[in-house]
């Protein structure tokens with residue numbers, strides 16, 4: 268039984284959750300969650316991009332009955348707002364990803380679990396047995412990691428594998444003011460799932476690499492190419508979603524490789540500055556795979572219901588939230604995650620109706636315009 272502290276129950280906006288989370292998290296926890304690369308431009312632009320687009324409301328439509336429900340890879344969810352994979356959630360709550368997964372399942376939407384989670388895959392699936400879950404994966408030199416995570420995710424009823432493809436190299440964090448290099452990784456935050464059955468991992472821990480950072484940095488030094496998608500498809504029949512696509516060309520290559528979904532994402536601006544805000548390249552990606560059997564989702568900078576509506580209007584099937592869910596978790600455990608999701612749900616519902624639309628699966632692209640149209 269996971270408890271909520273009640274510390275977030277009176278909060279009513281996403282911004283209030285952000286401020287309260289900053290007060291409640293340890294300094295290390297806040298630094299880790301808030302980290303962004305370089306001058307933080309991509310991070311800031313990912314949020315600011317939503318202001319570059321406007322909603323062009325339709326009028327005099329009957330909007331009494333509205334529906335937010337949709338599907339992702341054929342699985343029903345109550346709204347097109349899902350939770351992105353994010354690492355080390357024990358900074359925010361003792362029950363970590365299990366608490367997040369519970370809050371997300373209570374909102375009847377998709378939870379994507381990071382392979383750098385501090386809860387185990389089994390814990391996450393036990394806490395919310397009916398919830399829809401996908402498993403995120405990084406590829407290391409030692410393919411036993413991927414095999415173990417995939418096998419465990421399959422066993423625990425996860426419905427897709429999300430392969431993050433925007434980190435071919437381990438980033439150099441040393442010049443990054445508020446970066447992940449500044450926090451000290453508690454052994455409690457060790458990525459539980461990656462240590463399954465691999466003796467070298469225990470050896471690394473014994474020799475002092477308690478959080479496995481050096482081990483994984485070494486593991487990261489291996490090429491990752493489109494051949495790996497073929498390999499991944501050979502070890503699982505779960506659908507594969509690629510996370511971290513920012514161009515139409517990459518989207519086409521992904522479709523050619525036979526993936527089922529694409530997440531347009533800049534990894535929350537955490538690892539490279541100077542890459543685009545995901546919202547700005549969403550239309551390009553959507554056009555590139557039009558007519559192909561690939562669903563397109565996006566994340567980065569979603570902070571309100573109108574943000575969600577803009578992303579849907581530009582062609583996303585659903586959006587993911589990263590930091591806002593962590594703020595919810597830090598403020599009030601599963602109830603906090605659920606509250607953040609319900610704030611966004613209510614805002615989206617209102618924005619949808621006021622824009623003269625009734626169904627999230629049927630938003631005309633003419634509803635959204637770049638501000639320059641004025």
Ligand SMILES: Cc1cc2nc3c(=O)[nH]c(=O)nc-3n(C[C@H](O)[C@H](O)[C@H](O)COP(=O)(O)O)c2cc1C
Pocket residue numbers: 299300301313351352353354381382383403431510532533534535536537566567568569587588589590591
């Ligand atoms: C603290 C933190 C940890 C993250 N860890 C992962 C991860 O393990 N795997 C991954 O694919 N993305 C990871 N991400 C990126 C998120 O999945 C997502 O792309 C990003 O947070 C979306 O932007 P937003 O925070 O503005 O909503 C992480 C993001 C944060 C904030």
